[in-house]
Amino acid sequence: MKSRKFFWQIFAALFGLSACSSLALYFVAASDATLLRALLISLPIQIVLAVLLALRLERSVDILRSLLSSMAEGVIAVDSDMRITQVNEAAGTIFQLDPKAAVGKSVRDVIREPAIIDLIEDVRRHNKTAEQDIELGDERLRHLHLQAGPMDSDSRAVGVVAVFSDVTRMRELEGMRRNFVSNVSHELRTPLTSIQGFAETLLNPAVKDPDEVRKFLQIIQRHATRLGRIIEDILTLSSIERDAESNQIELKVETIRPVLESAVEICAPRAHNKKIKIELECAKTLVAPIDPHLLEQAIINLIDNAIRYSDEGRPIRVEAEPVGNEIHLRVVDQGIGIPEKQLPRIFERFYRVDKARSRELGGTGLGLSIVKHISLAHKGSVEVQSQLGRGSRFTIRLPAQASA
Secondary structure (H helix, E strand, C coil): CCHHHHHHHHHHHCHHHHHHHHHHHHHHHHHHHHHHHHHHHHHHHHHHHHHHHHHHHHHCCHCCCCCHCCCCEEEEECCCEEEEEEEHHHHHHHHCCCCHHHCCCEHHHHHHHHHHHHHHHHCCCCCCCEEEEEEEECCCCCEEEEEEEEEEECCCEEEEEEEEEEHHHHHHHHHHHHHHHHHHHHHHHHHHHHHHHHHHHCCCHHHHHHHCCCCCCHHHHHHHHHHHHHHHHHHHHHHHHHHHCCCCCCEEEECCCCHHHHHHHHHHHHHHHCCCCCCEEECCCEEECCCHHHHHHHHHHHHHHHHCCCCCCEEEEEEEEEEEEEEEEEEECCCCCCCHHHHHHHHCCCCCHHHHHHHHCCCCCCHHHHHHHHHCCCCCCEEEEECCCEEEEEEEEECCCCCC
């Protein structure tokens, strides 16, 4: 009978959190019951059921404290006088405070964020749950989602429990997605508009001059080629990110020089057209855990950029050498250089130092972003040093040995 009763109580919990609260109170001491009831209101049902099962098996309030300490969300409980009664470690991290030292103090003295205090006060006064998104602008902007609910005992409000979820990363990703969609739309719209405009012009019966027709067709071809490059780079970047996230990129210890030689060979015709010599310095025995195809793509992008933004006759140097526990691959040019204030952003998608010149030279704005993600896929990084009028040096840093 007891097991059947417990089954139906669990079943009821699936249809209402109030049932979970009542069931939990049956298993815990009265002193902690009000906190647990309020906490359960804010937790996902899977966690609630896990806690209830643990309570049934262990019959111990220590489970509640273990739950609080292991939660990724911050939890702060206050009494009817707005004094803190419970703080878990996650809340201590979020608000940079000592959980033990905070107990007994007024929440107004510990958390100096008016929006949070106002929400807790509102829950305490009206005895109802509430939630709100809050921005904290301390060292860096952070986004918190706050859920607060009343704690009661014998139908009498005795305090408030607040659960804080740090959603900063999620908000950043949402912002990146919005910016990416906006940038893609803009980048695709420009060549498409040109193609559409000149195609309509060619359909005009008044356009009969063969030279003029040829000129318009060449413009259409140029914009169609640029459109194809943008789409190809978007697909390449998406493929690298997807494969890296799913651990489908297999790194094998291989010699690096053949990869660099292949990249230089592919870029040689374009360099020849600008009378640019590409010098290669790399020991034949230098090895590292790499994906040859991806690494070649990264080096091609860097050499291609160096050629694009260098004047005729300016040499480019491609180097590779061991530095401590890393392998450093460098592409050094004597080109126009990059303004210092723009260096932190050049690896962003579609970011261009000189938008007009980049488009004129056929750039998509994704080349350096691809280099960055290829470096990350190799468990490495990429950095740049540059001076206006003197050139740039891009360095890909790879681990010398495969990570365990």
